[in-house]
Amino acid sequence: LNSNLFIINFKNYDEISGTKSARLAKSAAKIAKKHKLKIVVCPPQHLLAEVARSSSDVYAQHLDNSKVGSTTGYVIPEIVKKSRVAGALINHSEHRIPSNEIEDLVKRLRELQMISVVCVQDVSEAWVYAQLNPDYIAIEPPELIGSGKAVSKEKPEIITESVKAVKKANNSTQLLCGAGIVSGTDVSKALELGAKGILVASGIVKAKNWERAIEEFALAFVRK
Numbered sequence: 001l002n003s004n005l006f007i008i009n010f011k012n013y014d015e016i017s018g019t020k021s022a023r024l025a026k027s028a029a030k031i032a033k034k035h036k037l038k039i040v041v042c043p044p045q046h047l048l049a050e051v052a053r054s055s056s057d058v059y060a061q062h063l064d065n066s067k068v069g070s071t072t073g074y075v076i077p078e079i080v081k082k083s084r085v086a087g088a089l090i091n092h093s094e095h096r097i098p099s100n101e102i103e104d105l106v107k108r109l110r111e112l113q114m115i116s117v118v119c120v121q122d123v124s125e126a127w128v129y130a131q132l133n134p135d136y137i138a139i140e141p142p143e144l145i146g147s148g149k150a151v152s153k154e155k156p157e158i159i160t161e162s163v164k165a166v167k168k169a170n171n172s173t174q175l176l177c178g179a180g181i182v183s184g185t186d187v188s189k190a191l192e193l194g195a196k197g198i199l200v201a202s203g204i205v206k207a208k209n210w211e212r213a214i215e216e217f218a219l220a221f222v223r224k
């Protein structure tokens with residue numbers, strides 16, 4: 001298996017509502033198998049279990065740091081794990097949480113042997129949160145999210161500097177990057193700059209042909 005990571009965040013785009021999330025996850029699983037690549041999908045909370053029934057690479061878009069038991073309406077690590085959810089994004093730009101909660105969630109996920117992906121907006125945050133030793137730090141300049149202008153082309157230095165910040169923490173954390181990635185060349189550029197993988201939403205979810213778009217991205221990983 002290729003050691004890179006390709007994460008597709010479905011967000012709440014209308015394109016993935018209802019049964020369409022499972023369909024997109026199926027396309028991702030097919031291409032992942034074909035290219036021996038790890039492709040993770042992040043459907044909305046209420047579809048996690050349904051998608052995880054047929055895909056082993058499902059992460060939550062967000063988790064709450066609430067306890068097991070009487071915490072109505074919160075979505076928590078211990079419970080999603082039992083529906084085969086393997087990890088989670090933490091502190092996504094569109095769903096930021098306080099730093100003490102980030103710290104608790106990274107710890108909780110590690111104890112549960114789930115994968116943690118802490119999202120950050122700049123290099124200094126990358127450094128701060130890399131010290132918690134999450135599995136991944138994902139750097140996403142907020143102004144490029146959904147812009148179609150790739151972080152790897154617009155802000156290459158933010159990737160190289162984040163790679164350094166994460167290395168400085170001297171643990172097993174690895175760097176992903178995201179925001180505005182829409183093509184195979186954007187992916188190749190990110191990998192060349194030292195990212196271990198990517199986080200993408202609109203570039204896949206809004207593509208006319210999901211399979212073709214996922215394949216274009218996958219080939220960039222395979223050819224690197």
Ligand code: G3P
Pocket residue numbers: 009092093140144145146147148178179180181199200201202203
């Ligand atoms: O989680 C990934 C996301 O924030 C990037 O969004 O639409 O620019 O790929 P997009």
